[in-house]
Amino acid sequence: MRKAFCDSLLETAEKDESVILITNDLGFSVLEPFEQKFAKRFLNVGVAEQNMIGVAAGLALSAKKVFVYSIVPFVTMRCFEQIRNDICSANLPVVLVGVGGGLSYGTAGLTHHSLNDIAIMRSLPNMEVFCPGDPAETRAVMAYLAISQNPAYLRIGKGNDPMVYEKTPDFTPGKAILLQDGSDISIFATGNILWNAREAAKILGQTGLSVRLLSMPSVKPIDEEAIHKASRETKAIFSIEEHSIIGGLGGAVAETVAEYKDAKPFFARIGFPDSFCKEVGSQEYLRQAYGLSAQAIAERVQNLIKGIL
Amino acid sequence: MDYSSLAKQIRQNIVRMAFLAKNSHVACALSCADILTVLYFGILSIDPKNPQGPRDRSILSKGHAASALYATLAQRGFFPAEVLDSYCKDGGMLPGHCTKDCVPGVEVSTGSLGHGLSIGAGMALAEKRGNGKERVFVLLSDGECDEGALWEAALFASHHELDNLVAIVDYNKFQGFGKTSDILNLEPFQEKWEGFGWAVVSVDGHNYEELERALKAIPQEQRKPTVLVAHTINGKGVSYMENKLEWHYKSPNEEQYQQALEEIRSL
Incomplete structure (x- = not known):
């Protein structure tokens, strides 16, 4: 799913010059293609997640479309209040991308597991919550996120998630x-x-x-x-x-x-x-x-x- | 610019709002009134008739001093002064902490401390990368500088050489339970900002000439964000409020209100 996300994001960034990708120093060996292609639209804020979300809000308030990429706990919990106040209350076009849904980071231990993120993200007004089930669904959701102006949380797996679909399914927010x-x-x-x-x-x-x-x-x-x-x-x-x-x-x-x-x-x-x-x-x-x-x-x-x- | 007269009007409105609303955070609103006066009347490139147009951005990160911002914005013509009377009133337009777009000119929702500098840094970065000329001013409280997130933003701003970003610390030396020096000491404060890569200017936060001179010389250093450490007096302008912790919590009664107005008028 991670690769499906990255490929989709590259396509989105090609078409939309306002797209910026932010990471808190995670995504090594994954985000480089974006960084190489769009150096001025890539931002590694360092290991500072509260600031990361505030900066994302500031960029969005200046007409940027922001994707924030990290492992789930660091892009949802560490910076929850910034998400609530700075992103959601202002209804800004910021997509939080959480890698490692559920037990994807199994051996990494409980600090890296994501077992509460859907609940807390779902509770936020204006926030849309998308959890694709395979790489094809990831691409389908990304096609929507490319044009959406709403705050959203995209929860994906890691690498090697099995393909459920043979081709990309039709996706509409709010539809099973x-x-x-x-x-x-x-x-x-x-x-x-x-x-x-x-x-x-x-x-x-x-x-x-x-x-x-x-x-x-x-x-x-x-x-x-x-x-x-x-x-x-x-x-x-x-x-x-x-x-x-x-x-x-x-x-x-x-x-x-x-x-x-x-x-x-x-x-x-x-x-x-x-x-x-x-x-x-x-x-x-x-x-x-x-x-x-x-x-x-x-x-x-x-x-x-x-x-x- | 007759900053003194403007600030007197703004201070009277701040006290009036606290009196009518039976609300407080009045001392820390008074402490930053002169800073806001200089900022909004002498520095910011803004147009009250076109509040969403190209402009300098200003964020009141110490959102609990919202009454000071509302009074300043009304004075600057962003909305009619009568609206100030609805501060914290049922069905009113002005909540106790800044809420984005509650009235024109309020750029960001603040009230949880330590958010504003990050948002400002994001705005400043967008300007830099887009070769824009707009500047971003963020007014912080000293107690707010306890927040770790603020120092994340400080590190970020200097790393990205955001010399279009200005932080102003309303250093009134008080926070929730008492003096900042007793609760969580910030000193050596100026050195901390310098260590984080900022150009630092120390000013008297009630001296209009000093404030104006410092704010007109932005950036103080090329490729560095600027911070004004503005030394202020909590409750400035009302004798019985000055340097009294209780005026973080109390609102004036009728007699105190009239006394405050008299004192402010004779400043």
């Missing part, structure tokens, strides 16, 4: 992407766990279950219509994300389901528990440990729907 239709249960998945969600849907399909699978690259705005429809047409709804079960996609879907008066499906969140991940291991290892492998997701769903279907 239907990957497969079904009538028994609905699964809403966001971000880099999408591949596992799809594999889990396949496993469930093999047991005879009719599974509707929707990808949610747009967490805010959320596709309420798709959630309402799933509430009416299927008996159980599941959210899947590599993020805390508190406040992320699960929170957004839960709010929508709970406020919908025409149908009351069973609903459950599948994600990371409300805890810090202190185990050491790769993303794959940690997914296994926390029930986020495709097999574990499928088994969890099977257990939860006993007695419902």
